[in-house]
Amino acid sequence: MTIVVREAPHHRNLTCYTDYRCRLPECVERYNTWQQNRLRAVAAGTWKPFIDATPVREHLLELYAAGFTPHRVSVITDIDWNTVRLYTQAAPRQGRGMIRQTTPEFAAKILAIKPEPTLPGRVDPTGTRRRIQALVAIGWPLKELGPHIGVKPDHVRRIIKRNEQVFGTTAQATADAYDRLRNSQPRKHGVSEIGVARARKYAKEHRWAPPSYWAERMDVIDDPDFEPMYGVTRREIVAQDANEVMRFAGLDRQAAAERLGISKAYIDHAFREYPQYAVEVAA
Structure with missing residues (x-):
């Protein structure tokens, strides 16, 4: 059975230990070091937490x-x-x-950050694409987002369809537009009912996560290694897991079911619903 675990998005500070209960050795050591330094400061009367x-x-x-x-x-x-x-x-x-x-x-x-602009020339497009996709999911047509970002409508579509780096200025302008529009209603900005419905339908078909999904995941919205699981059902996850187990371990469906801790019937149902993952015994 597939179990969803709330994992820390990174392991660079104390939050992975305190908020996500991470117990990697390096994270435990980081937390213990912080506690030791805090106790020494408290004993010396120099502790200023805030x-x-x-x-x-x-x-x-x-x-x-x-x-x-x-x-x-x-x-x-x-x-x-x-x-x-x-x-x-x-x-x-x-x-x-x-x-x-x-x-x-x-x-x-x-x-420590200097106020001089430090925008890079080109950056990874992941966060820019996800912010655009999220706005489409709440009813913003791609062509309507161009003026809000400050680019031509065709350029917005190109960002979505091509996995190419974007200018740092474009990434920042998209982030600004996202902050302004993520709680807005497209209709109040002149977008037609048909336009809103089409945008939402298109986003649903492509499983684009809305701003509500990213609200608690802003620390990974720019991370290309983070895979959004928005719109993915448990049955599809089982189909994916069974596919991998059968192909790479050479198991049949019964053995794969035992490995995953589920019934063979569940795998049969999952494969029927998601035939793109269906396989027989690996060669």
């Missing part, structure tokens, strides 16, 4: 004025995108107010 976040907020506003976005700051600092955003604005829908105090570690990372 400091005023005003300098961080002012610095972020300077960065935004220079062309940065919360997403760009998140990539540079490894600080969660939602956390970066909360330094300058509240999130009432999530019941979270603006950050008034922060840790010295987070403050140092953000204050």
Whole structure:
């Protein structure tokens, strides 16, 4: 049986240990080292877990004025995108107010960023494509997104259809447009009922995840190694798993079912529903 595990998106800071219960040796060591340093500081009377976040907020506003976005700051600092955003604005829908105090570690990372534009020439297109796809999923036709991103409508379609790198300015402009439009209703921006319905239908056919799916996954929306499982049923996952087990281990359906901890009948049903994965005993 396939079990979905909530895994940490990366293993670079304490959150994988505290929030995702990761117990990789290097993550446990990182957490233990942090705890030891904290206890020493507490004993010495120098422990300052939180400091005023005003300098961080002012610095972020300077960065935004220079062309940065919360997403760009998140990539540079490894600080969660939602956390970066909360330094300058509240999130009432999530019941979270603006950050008034922060840790010295987070403050140092953000204050170290220079306000000069540092956009790369070309970047991986994964995050740009996913943001466009998410907007289509809530009813935005591709041709309507061009003006909001600042590119021609044909270019938006080209980003989706071609797996090519995009300009850093385009990636950032798309992220900005996504932030503005992800909670909007296309109809209020002049998109017709037919246009909204067609966009949603197209996105559904291609299993494009909407903004609600990415809301809790913004730390991996730009990660090409993260595979969205939006719209994938358990039966399809079983069909995929059975296909791999049978092809690579040379098992028949009964043996594959025992390996996966399910019944042979379940595999039979999964293969009938998703015939593209159906195989017999591997040669």
